[in-house]
Amino acid sequence: MRVLVIGSGGREHALAWKIAQSPLVSALFVAPGNGGSEKVATNLAVDITDHDAVIAAAREHQIDFVVVGPDAQVVAGLGDDVRAAGITCFCPSKAAGQLEGSKSFTKALCDEFDIPTAAYGRFEDEASALAYLYTQGAPIVVKADGLAAGKGVTVAMSVEEAEEAIIDCFSGAFGASGAAVVIEEFMEGEEVSLFVLSDGQAILPLTTAQDHKRVFDGDQGPNTGGMGAYSPAPVLTRALFDETMARIVEPTIRGMAARGTPYAGVLFAGLMLTEDGPKLVEYNARFGDPECQVMMLRMESDLVPLLHAVATGTLAGHAVTWTDDFALTVIMATKGYPGDYGKGSEVEGADALDDDHLTVFHAGTKRDGNRLLANGGRVLNVTALGASVKEAQKRAYAGVDAIVWPEGFARRDIGWREVARET
Template sequence: MTLLVVGGGGREHAIIKKLRENSEVETIYALPGNGGIAADAVCVPEIGAKDIGAIVDFAVSHGVDFAVVAPDDPLALGCVDRLHEAGIPCFGPDAKAARIEASKVFSKNLMKQYGIPTADYRVFDDPAKALEYLRGADFPIVIKADGLALGKGVLIPQNLSEAEDAVKSIMEDKVFGASGNEIVVEEFLTGPEVSVLAFTDGTAIVPMVSSMDHKRAGEGDTGLNTGGMGTIAPNPCYTPETAKICMETIFLPTLAAMRAEGCPFKGCLYFGLMLTPKGPKVIEYNCRFGDPETQVVLPLLKTDLLTVMRAVESETLGQLTVEWRSGAAACVILASGGYPGHYEKGKAITLPDTLPENVTVYHAGDALTAEGALVTSGGRVLGVTATADTLEAALRDAYAAAGTIDFEGKYLRRDIGRRALSLQS
């Protein structure tokens, strides 16, 4: 089979490596891919992930048998719709269903209408009215840009002054572009956070192994929000009892709500959850695999990934038994110094000749020079993932491997998984 994966980050690298395990797969094209992905797929750097027309033309002209659209932007832009129109089976939601992530207003209104537990909220398209509301609000409070913002469109002001700055930044300065035309202002929830990705064909749903993301740039969960500085799986806070509650009150009701709205969701639906004193609540939905959650979840998948994806596309997921490996996985992100703010690119990357069998390096933000050298090209450069029988061992091996990799300005958090380990003890 010939496959196509849209995207060029660590998540896409994890997907590609897992798809390669299927013996039927002969060729995988990555559009655009990156320097490290080039070792596992045929990268087409001249076609960007948002160039929908070029993606479809390429898929048709290269006889692609199955496509995977991984990032949020092309999903929201209707890449799956266009591929289907061209007769190419693919994994991912259509544009109408992708609104569950692409519009915070849509998803919050969906949850309110169908009784899915989430934080209380207000929606504003006028900064003056938002500020008027915030002057009487309790802090801390959560302010979200309505549209896609590379995982950085959520701010948590601790006081009115910070809230005023947040509204100005999002709605007036347009730091997230048109995504900030509307904002959602939410109550601040407390409790452990859990990420649960799930395969779904619109009716059947198969939750993946739970995970814990570390969003803040600094240790001790300080500093700015990033796209994620590391992950562990499974999340010790997510007990079988909690999973049962989430299935009954959140997962199945969400699928039913999307069907009722005429936009059934097929693909990977990401549930960002907060386990509050009043029970699990939805913080956010994503319409795709999380990054870097994918880098710890897929290594624990025992069932062939392509088989699962094809079952989602053919709406036969309910007939498939999806199995997972025991043990744990940990991913440590190696980032460029300064991320998520300004950082320099083009720094030479030094990788070890060999890695332990249980360690994989997923390439997220790197490129190949004309001479074939690997250099940094993004904020999050590499994701070093280890699997082991225990979380403690997975973290030890991931950090040991991370120490053998070098580039100028390399930055990593040293406390990934520390909170999870404390919960296990």
């Protein structure tokens, strides 16, 4: 099987790294890829926003199976266009991708199928949003309705902070994604993520993870696309896992099918563990980044048959196995991220880090001869296995400390909640 992975981030390097291990794969390509993916696949310089260009590249390289990574391509309907060209593709439809592409779409689905989530309001103008805020008070959560690269969410602890977030959205800070705003009840509890595969009917639970969105230690500073993660997340106990499947995930898959927009892909449920049980925070219609990195390191099964079964409607009967070890990843980012940052600084030492317990997945990197250069905000994902979260954390930070990159930084407390519970 000749496989093409779409994307250029840490998630796509991790997917390519895992797919490359499959005996079913005879050739592997990544478009456009990065400085890490080129070590396990052939990078293709393709504009992935140009669907015709993606299809042309797939035909040129006789691709049998396309795996789409990024949320923007899911929401833009790349999967639909690739399938229409006669190529098997792992990617939800554009219609199903609204679970991530529109917060209000998902909220309406929750209303229709009695899926527990935060109370909310949706607004298309600043005055109405502010009026609702003043009736609700703070703390409260303000979200751009569309995709905002993980940065369109403000957990406002004061009315003034919420006002600023609302004004930012309607002033164009997130482009078209902020043309509508969803304002949600603030939910008390701990956040955790659950991942499943579905072909539109059958559901295969994968595993759990917990990520760290804030840029600085102690969960301080602005939200990012993610500064680190670990898997599994023991806080989602077996009982809570089963409750989440029964009350949130299964009604979603059934509801999407009943609506005529079956969900075929990986479904990433962001959850809040409240006093009243698990509630849905939001859905993502793709593997998380950086959650994918820790999942791929833990997965013992061949990934390719699972993704192909989703894409061909044959998931029933498949199973997945995982190592008992924990995996933890630490994001190394360019100083200034998630605000303005420079590109082109040299990163040294990353290529030497690869053993049975440690793997470095690349995100924003490119190669200039023998030099590895930073080419984005989130640049490296230093990912380690361990018998405990604490052990995986220790190994990951040993890897971080072995990398020489003065222009980069990392949080030093990834996994802190579980490490505290382990001690």
